[in-house]
Amino acid sequence: MTNPTGKVWQRIPARQEGPAPELSTEEIRAIDEERSHYENDAAAGLEALRIVQRARGWISDDSLRAISAYLGIAEAELEGLATYYQLLFRRPPGAEVLQLCRSSSCWILGCEQLQGWLEQELQVRPGETTADGIFTLLENPCLGACDRAPVMLLGEALHTNLTEEKLREVLAEKRRRHADQSAD
Amino acid sequence: MLTITIDGEECEAEAGQNLLSICLARGIDLPYFCWHPAMGSVGACRQCAVIEHKDEQDQQGQLVMSCMTAIRDGGRYSVDAHAAREFRGGIIENLMTNHPHDCPVCEEGGECHLQDMTEMTGHTVRRYRGPKRTHRNQYLGPFINHEMNRCIACYRCTRYYRDYAGGSDLEALGRNNQVYFGRHEDGRLLNGFSGNLVEVCPTGVFTDKTFSRHYVRKWDQQMAPSICEHCGVGCNTAPAARQPGRPGDPWLRRVTNLYNRxxxxxxxxxxxxxxxxxxxxxxxxxxxxxxxxxxxxxxxxGEGVLSHREIPPGEGVEAFARHLEDQGPGKHLLLGIGSPRSSLENNFALRTLAGAEHFYAGLGATDLQLLRLVDTIQRDDRIRSATTPEIEQADAILILGEDIDNTAPRVALAVRQAALNHRRQRAAELKIPDWQDAAVRQLPAPPVPIIFVGWEIPPLADCCTNQMIGTPEILVSFAEAVLATIRKGSGDKDILPAGTEASQDSDIGEVATETAQALAAAKRPLVIAGCGARQPGLLRAAGLIATALAEKKGNAVNTYLACPEVNSLGLVQLLASGDMHLERLQGIVTEARQKGTAVTLVVLENDLSRRLERSQARNLLAEADTVIALDHLPNDTTRRAHLVFPTAATPECQGSVVNSTGRVQRHYGVYEGIGFIQEGWRWLADALSASNQHSDSADQIRSWQHCDDVIRTLAETLPVFSKLPAVSVTVPEGFLVARQSHRASGRTAIGSARHVAELPPPEDTDAPLSYSMEGIHDPAASTLQAMIRAPGWTSNQSIHQFLHGINGPRIGRPEPVTLQRTTAPLPHWQSVELHGSRHQPGENKDAKGLLAIPLYRLIGSGELSNSAEGIASVMTEAFAKIHPADAAALDINQGDEIQLSLGETSLQLQSQLDFEIAPGVIGLPCGLPKFGDIAALLPSQARIIRVIRYGQKMEGDDC
Structure with missing residues (x-):
């Protein structure tokens, strides 16, 4: 560490520049790109969280600390953001994220029963991940597909007009695929 | 004034206010949660809903949130309407669904805003039968408990902690029904004002952990108004006490805020x-x-420490009396050493006892010089000492060298509020009322210029528009440049004094010009400085800048000159001359001893080893024939005294103190205390009465029975204190103010484990306060009533009922008593050449030398508070803070033990490398335990003798 100006007089202490050790070069490039769009660095906090999650699957305490150090945002503030958005994961999610729609149309058409069945089948409550690490169950306020209710998002695929039968098939298919992968 | 109708009753109200504050100020019981008088409205909790009618014909009206409703002329409102009551009932029922209803084991119980509001709304039966959400609580440090299940999500805590106090480690986490107010991880809340969460939270999420250890309900506490003894700001407090019921319980239970606008x-x-x-x-x-x-x-x-034995108080007084006798020329010399942390009464009694010519300040020469400078500057009538509301309204602030976050913290909190003033102004232009907190905070407006110059980046940095760190010499030349620019009234650089740092460094010149322009352009500029920096040059410069501004503007300019201790400014007024410091005393003692005269030193509530370099203090004490010390806690001085008298601490006695702005305030005894303690002046008076001394002053002392007698004599003796008797609050003849509430329990039972006799409560001989539940309880009837509660309002949020309007002065509070100082421009302090006080780097300047300067810490620099259990548990480790560039030049790494020599003293401290300290200086902590005397040595040239590498034991390489 050296004094950047070498002068006795200093306006503002220099923040440690250079990449924080925990963020990858690609992540930093993407974050810098985002923050160039905003007036202050704090505004890029949410995007930074998304970038890191995209790269690592979830946001660990270390990742949070790294973003905090890099953007100069308080850790608590980032934690507030990360815990507000349910799709920012502060714990590693399962390989498949199920988002079951809980809107009024889905409710009329029986999403509660479906949710009950799912919870029973997977042995999880909303927000939890199955013991085998395959499925994470989340509730979603509305997926915007009320005409095909009840609906569910699995990863990025929308599954419509759900029934227990359909759910059983989907789960079985995913389980098979993961079993194959782990066998390979 | 507007005319509005509330529930059919017509009333006048000031335009621009919100309906909630008007209702509350009128004494209407309207429940609320998220609103706070200091933080304005956000309309989050929906609890204060009322009905607004369009006109007289409109019977139905519509629901509005009163905290978000600006009143309009002729407006018709109904708090009592059925629809409004029903709505409020629904809100609280909803808020309470997850509340654990654990009032019997909750420390907020009995002074809980949530309890009050629930009762007020009439929600007495719980209908919800579903499961409640539960949270894991966090460890928030030794001061604050966390019980998140009690939360009703009003967001007051984060609004206070983050928006008002500038904290960055408490946030609203999660969402919906799972919202959680906490830190990102377990750990101490780092903001220096975190304790206010205890009072800000309307329920028991944040409670006082130090209080938990010896908890009692509010109705069982006894309270009296007091003054905080831990710095010179003079905050009003309401300490709470209760007779110990169990062995090990203390008398004093906690301290809460007592409103003083x-x-x-x-x-x-x-x-x-x-x-x-x-x-x-x-x-x-x-x-x-x-x-x-x-x-x-x-x-x-340690050297010179004496062993002591306890003796009966009467014997002690007799022994003291013998030392008061046979004084006089050629006989025996008695010298009094006063203290800036002791009351006017105590100091004046010692002054009378020893004689003004033998009464010393108990301060080193530099400390005394700084205080006298503050006193002199404040006497200039072009300068006003700002109150907290005035600081909050400032529209340009220059902080010159004083780390107010750590030396006058409440002032720093006020400065933080000033940062929003341009937004408030912009809001006014847009016709947005200033209580619309969220709207005002988001308005785009240029920041209020707050310029900090010092040697360490302060906690306040986030709201400073410009911060500069440099050596004291650079700061003084910066101040000179600001002064020159204000005087010349233009931004030309060539007017900067030639040959100074400022004229050579364009950066300093530029910022100085900007600063001068900002101050000159401001309507309400404020200049802050203080004694903490230990730089007379900076204090003087602050005075000069303020007067130059005043000359320009044609009216007095606000300043805040921070004094270090609770009665620093009062002590200075008692001195016979300006050089009654310890260095002079030392000379007198030596001289007397050489002549063979016996010397007795009476040291009043003062630890000399925090005032002088430790060995110097020890020599002074060793040289005197007899040392008589009076104090609360044992320290280096009492351990070397021949006679030690235990004195009452601030909450145990009555006394008057003068704060940094020259305001005299009185603290009252909250409880009597344990052991043979009494006020210092009473010990002195007892000793004198037991002696055969006869003189006018001795007779005067003999006549003192009460605190007010001392005050009266003081007012007659020194004109500066002529208004002092007004500090005594009177109550109607025949009445006393009750320290306890009507509900205080256990009066006849609490001591029954020890004795069966029902002893009468002790009497207070000094104040019109009773040590029982008999007397005046209404805080509106007497300002001596410190227990703030009202029917239906058990928490101290009820303070609004005892004020003239929301945020107004307390009902019945007399005009503040100030020092009657001669207020005329005093040219002599202006003529002092600024350069004269500059630190001259030693002639034998060696390459390894750095200028050692003082640093202060909120937790760690307070002499008395360092003995508090909670504070001691999080004490900062002593350190030496160095700029990394200097450290590199000296080959010092982070964490190395460095041995320093300051003059003849040698210190060993752990290095802390930080860009936040100016290059060229080494910051040393003041007032920390074991290093109490560092301040007395600063500023001075430090020589680094050797560095012991981090991790290595004893053998270090000599450098």
Whole structure:
């Protein structure tokens, strides 16, 4: 560490520049790109969280600390953001994220029963991940597909007009695929 | 004035206010949660809904949130309407669904805003039968408990902590029904004002952890108004006490805020709130001690330490009396050493006892010089000492060298509020009322210029528009440049004094010009400086800048000159001359001893080893024939005294103190205390009465029975204190103000384990306050009533009922008593050449030398608060802070032990490398335990003798 100006007089202490050790070069490039769009660095906090999650699957305490150090945002503030958005994961999610729609149309058409069945089948409550690490169950306020209710998002695929039968098939298919992968 | 109708009753109200504050100010019971008088409205909780009618014909009206409703002329509102009541009932029922209803084991119980509001709304039966959400609580440090299940999500805590106090480690986490107010991880809340969460939270999420250890309900506490003794700001507090019911319980239970609009408003700093525990310290002196003939053996005791034995108080007084006799020319010399942390009464009694010519300040020469400078500057009538509301309204602030976050914390909190003033102004232009907190905070507006110059980046940095760090020499030349620019009234650079740092460094010149322009352009500029920096040059410069501004503007300019201790400014007024400092005393003692005259030193509540370099203090004490010390806690001085008298701590006695702005305030005894303690002046008076001394002053002292007698004599003796008797609050003839509530329990039972006799409550001979539940309870009837509660309002949020309007002065509070100082421009301090006070780097300047300068810490620099259990548990480790560039040049790494020499003193401290300290200086912590005397040595050139590498034991390489 050296004094950047070498002068006795200093306006503002220099923040440690250079990449924080925990963020990858690609992540930093993407974050810098985002923050160039905003007036202050704090505004890029949410995007930074998304970038890191995209790269690592979830946001660990270390990742949070790294973003905090890099953007100069308080850790608590980032934690507030990360815990507000349910799709920012502060714990590693399962390989498949199920988002079951809980809107009024889905409710009329029986999403509660479906949710009950799912919870029973997977042995999880909303927000939890199955013991085998395959499925994470989340509730979603509305997926915007009320005409095909009840609906569910699995990863990025929308599954419509759900029934227990359909759910059983989907789960079985995913389980098979993961079993194959782990066998390979 | 507008005319509005509330529930059919017509009333007048000031335009621009919100309906909630008007209702509350009128004494209407309207429940609310998220609103706070200091933080305005956000309309989050929906609890204060009322009906607004369009006109007289409109019977139905519509629901509005009163905190978000600006009143309109002719407006018709109904708080009592059925629809409004029903709505409010629904809101609280909903808020309470997850509340654990654990009032019997909750520390908020009995003073809980949520309890009050629930009762007020009439929600007495719980219908919800579903499961409640539960949270894991966090460890938030030794001061604050966390019980998140009690939360009703009003967001007051984060609005206070983050928006008002500038904290960055408490946030609203999660969402919906799972919202959680906490830190990102377990750990101490780092903001220095975190303790206010205890009062800001309307329920029991944040409670006082120090209080938990010896908890009692509010209705069982006894309270009296007091003054915080931990710095010179003079915040008003309401300490709470209760007779110990169990062995091990202390008398003093906690400290809460006592509203005083001009000083602390609703908030205290953490040192003030949690520092009270020193009075409960097991080390407290409670007996008269006399030197024992046994010598202390062993190296740990330190040189000159005497062993003591307890003696009966009467014997002690007799022994003291013998030392007062046979004084006089050629006989025996008695010298009094006063203290800036002791009351006017105590100091004046010692002054009278020893004679003004033998009464010394108990301060080193530099400390005294700084205080006298503050006093002199404040006497200039072009300068006003700002109250807290005035600081909050400032529209340009220059902070010159003083780390107010750590030396006058409440002032720093006020400065933080000023940062929003341009937004408030913009809001006014847009016709947005200033209580619309969220709207005002988001308005785009240029920041209020707040310029900090010092040697360490302060906690306040985030709201400073410009911060500069440099050596004291650079700061003085910066101040000169600001002064020159203000005087010349233009931004030309060539007017900067030639040959100074400022004229050579364009950066300094540029910022100085900007600063001068900002101050000159401001309507309400404020200049802040203080004694903490230990730079007379900076204090003087602050005075000169303020007067130059005043000349320009044609009216007095606000300043805040921070004094270090609770009665610093009062002590200075008592001195016979300006050089009654310890260095001079030392000379007198030496001289007397050479002549063979016996010398007795009477040291009043003062630890000389915090005022002088430790060995110097020890020499002084060793040289005197007799040392008589009076104090609360044992310290370096009492350990070397021949006679030690235990004195009452601030919450245990009555006394008057002068704060940094020259305001005299009085603290009252909250409880009597344990052991043979009494006020210092009473010990002195007792000793004198037991002696055969006869003189006018001796007779005067003999005549003193009460605190007010001392005050009266003081007012007659010194014109500066002529208004002093007005500080005594009177109550109607025949009445007393009750320290306890009507509900105080256990009066006849609490002591029954020890004795069966029902003893009458003790009497207070000094104040019109009773030590029982008999007397005046209504805080509106007397300002001596410190227990703030009203029918239906058990928490101290009820303070609004006892004020002239929301945020107004307290009902019945008399005009503040100030020092009657001659207020005329005093040219002599202006003529002092600024350069004269500059630090001259030593002639034998060697390459390894850095200028050692003082640093202060909220937790750690307070002499008394360091003995508080909670504070002691999080004490900062002593450190030496160095800029990394300097450290590199000196080959010092982070964490190395460095051995420094300051003059003849040698210190060993751990290095801390930080860009936040100016290059060229080395920051040393002041007032930390074991390093109490560092301040007395600063500023001075430090020589680094050797560095012991981090991790290595004893062998270090000599450098």
């Amino acid at each position: 001009d000083i602390n408003g609703y908030f205290l700093c953490d040192r003030g709130r949690f520092g009270y525990e020193y009075a409960n310290s097991p080390a407290r002196l409670s007996q008269v001690l006399e030197r024992d003939n046994v010598d202390v053996i062993g190296s740990s005791a």
